[in-house]
Amino acid sequence: MNHVRVLALAAAGALGAAILAGPIASAEPLRSTPSVVVNSIEVARTLPIGTAVTVVGTATTASGIFESSFYDKGFGLQSGNSGIYVSDPENSGIAVGDQVQVVGILADQEGLLVVRPTAVVRIGAGAQIRPSRLPLNAIGEGSEGRLVTVSGIVSGPVVDDLPYGYKIPVSGANGNTVIFVNTQTGIDVASIAVGRSITVTGFSGQYADTYEVLPRSEADVQQGFTVSLAFGS
Numbered sequence: 001m002n003h004v005r006v007l008a009l010a011a012a013g014a015l016g017a018a019i020l021a022g023p024i025a026s027a028e029p030l031r032s033t034p035s036v037v038v039n040s041i042e043v044a045r046t047l048p049i050g051t052a053v054t055v056v057g058t059a060t061t062a063s064g065i066f067e068s069s070f071y072d073k074g075f076g077l078q079s080g081n082s083g084i085y086v087s088d089p090e091n092s093g094i095a096v097g098d099q100v101q102v103v104g105i106l107a108d109q110e111g112l113l114v115v116r117p118t119a120v121v122r123i124g125a126g127a128q129i130r131p132s133r134l135p136l137n138a139i140g141e142g143s144e145g146r147l148v149t150v151s152g153i154v155s156g157p158v159v160d161d162l163p164y165g166y167k168i169p170v171s172g173a174n175g176n177t178v179i180f181v182n183t184q185t186g187i188d189v190a191s192i193a194v195g196r197s198i199t200v201t202g203f204s205g206q207y208a209d210t211y212e213v214l215p216r217s218e219a220d221v222q223q224g225f226t227v228s229l230a231f232g233s
Helices: 003-021
Strands: 035-037 052-059 075-079 082-086 098-109 112-125 147-154 159-161 165-172 175-182 197-207 210-214 221-223
Touching (some): 052 082, 052 112, 075 098, 112 197, 147 175
Parallel strands (some): 035 052, 082 112, 175 210
Antiparallel strands (some): 197 210
């Protein structure tokens, strides 16, 4: 994202803060924005874009690890089987495993449902989040925001999409998906070759019409299957 978009995100955060603080003096009547306090991310995901929410969950990604493609210093947040991305313009210093409370506004970011925060508070250590092992055809709207593990065959050459990162197409008998490697992760894609098996753990995301799995570190990418070929493919 360019400088203009960063400013736009900051403006969105400022607007959210104004909404939460109360009505703004204006000659024109202002539309009220619904505000819902829910600890459940699952409930928050059913609410309209523009709703002010408060949610609590465990961080599944560290602050800023996806900055090269998400254009912010946000992080993944999950509670139970529901997750969401917190599109944070600031570096809140959130680490994987932190329990975090977020106050903010629901927004659409290139197809991905996000919370644009007005407040991020680290509460302490959160409940352990284990990735859901899913078949490739399950990566979509239903998995969005969650920590997942998929297996498949690298079906095409790694695509250089710098400065954003690298795209790795993965296919199997039950579908296909894209593994997107952000530059901040430091993952070396040089040894990933067409036709080789791969197992990846990461954040289930979306960019425009493409659903992706975004690994967080080298440890999230294993060449070879950790289960039978029939499962992941």
